[in-house]
Amino acid sequence: MNAVSFGNPSALANPAAFVRDWAHAALAGLGEARAEIDAMNVFPVPDGDTGTNVYLTMEAGCAGIDEAMERDSSMPSAAMGLARGSLLGARGNSGVILSQILRGTAEVLAAIPSERDIRGTDIAAMLERGAELAYSAVAKPVEGTILTVVRAAASAARAASAHSPTVSPAQAAGAASEGAAEALEQTPSLLESLRIAGVVDAGGRALVVVLDALVDVLSGVKRAPANRRASPGHRSQAGAALSASPDRAALSGPAFEVMFLLDADEPSVAQLRAALAAIGDSLVVSGAAPLWNVHVHVDDPGAAVEAGVEAGRPHRIRITALDKHALGGERPPRALVAVTHGAGTAALLHEAGVITVAALANTRPSTAELLAAVLESGADEVILLPSDGDTRAVAGVAAAEARAAGVRVSVIPTKAIVQTLAAAAVHDPQARFEDDVVAMTRAAGATRYAAVTVASREVLTTAGPCRVGDILGLVDGDISAVGGDVRGVSRDLLNAMLAAGGELVTLVFGSDVTPAFADGLTAWLAAEHPMVEVTAYDGGQPLWPVIIGVE
Secondary structure, three states: OOOEOOOOOOOOOOHHHHHHHHHHHHHHHHHHHHHHHHHHOOOOOOOOOHHHHHHHHHHHHHHHHHHHHHHOOOHHHHHHHHHHHHHHHOEHHHHHHHHHHHHHHHHHHHOOOOOOOEOHHHHHHHHHHHHHHHHHOOOOOOOOOHHHHHHHHHHHHHHHHHHOOOOOHHHHHHHHHHHHHHHHHHHHHHOHHHHHHOOOOHHHHHHHHHHHHHHHHHHOOOOOHHHOOOOOOOOOOOOOOOOOOOOOOOOOOOOEEEEEEEEOOHHHHHHHHHHHHHHEEEEEEEEEOOEEEEEEEEOOHHHHHHHHHHHOEEEEEEEEEOOOOOOOOOOOOEEEEEEEOOHHHHHHHHHOOOEEEEOEOOEOOEHHHHHHHHHHOOOOEEEEEOOOHHHHHHHHHHHHHHHHOOOEEEEOOOOOHHHHHHHHHOOOOOOOHHHHHHHHHHHHHOOEEEEEEEOOOOEEEOOEEEOOOOEEEEEOOEEEEEEOOHHHHHHHHHHHHHHOOOOEEEEEEOOOOOHHHHHHHHHHHHHHOOOOEEEEEEOOOOOOOEEEEEO
């Protein structure tokens, strides 16, 4: 086993332990910086989740290391456990990119001969390979993001190594950390949206935290908060996910099966059991505090999820329609898997035979959740619908993993739930796979989308200045209107979009919208644009009172 020649050899004589300690130190740092990083990518729409995404991605990486080291405590095993765990646990674009960076570092670490020490040049090679994989994972790399920061970190580590061939790993990591921090400060000059918001890139900030943790572990010195960019926090351990295989209910039972993991204490779970028993059957709650696995059959899946929210933090939510005629039937030839952000759209898609993966507010589904939905569909062919831009990369990784398992998968890059609805509406399971994908892609692409939300910070937007509490209107992801009320901004968006033409408007109303408001906006639209066909749904999504699709 190779010894490690850097600042803290006594604590890091075991290379596998070094990988594990770095991952857990990074997880602790990301936990401390999570809220700060989330706030950075609120611009000023309240869906900032980069801090949460990278934290959960690293948490999955830690779990991968712990699981791998139970079988084999070698450096290659620990390194590839980190790569595999972070890949399957990746959430959001930043999570996917971080997982690629960690994969690159793992490849280099795993290839180091066991008979030699880890060197400063290995740190540079780790980051160079990580940067290479990160850039290759993005179809259109954008500078001023985590990509710029990781490339700067790799260049700084390589420069330090070239300056002195005997540079220690701790020194090379220190150079990388400083180089990353300097690049992070420059991101607003490279990306206009960051300059306008007055923040640095959130993903890049997360990477600096990860590199700071690397320096701490290699040097054996945990720096004081004043001397680091992320204060040290309590080291958290990644919990192992529990799994359950409850029996299906009788075919005459409720319409939906709801399953989720839940972080909660025992008294809250006792109340949850009572609440779910009152609205459903086949109730199984297994596990122990703080992690539980919940399964129930209900007619109202939204009520079951809401009961989980009241009890604690539900995650890995799965809602499945119990098709009373298809249970136990033949293997389906093709399946649709879609990400949804509200119980209403989940139920609507279930009625159309779509398998859904729920996304909570500020928490997008992971690679593993999408992959599980694809594989558990039992279909030979699967079409994935991510429903938002930040889940497209995750869907792509899940599709690649599923293809390796022998499933034919295609991702239709839907950026909003209205595009997913449009694609699902033209799905033809009898058509050839390629023809079905083309038709659904065309339907999604022909659907322009807009949304209304509430500003969570005071900034200058491309549509003018906004204050906290102002109503924002976004068209195709860009802020185009700032107003004082949801009704006015919604009408402005509809008028602007329909001025360019349109025959069908889809309105998806959020969880905070009253029936009176929904009916009023629908009636106004029918009167103002009588030649347009209007379809309205109670989507139940948080944060976004109105989502609009125009075809």
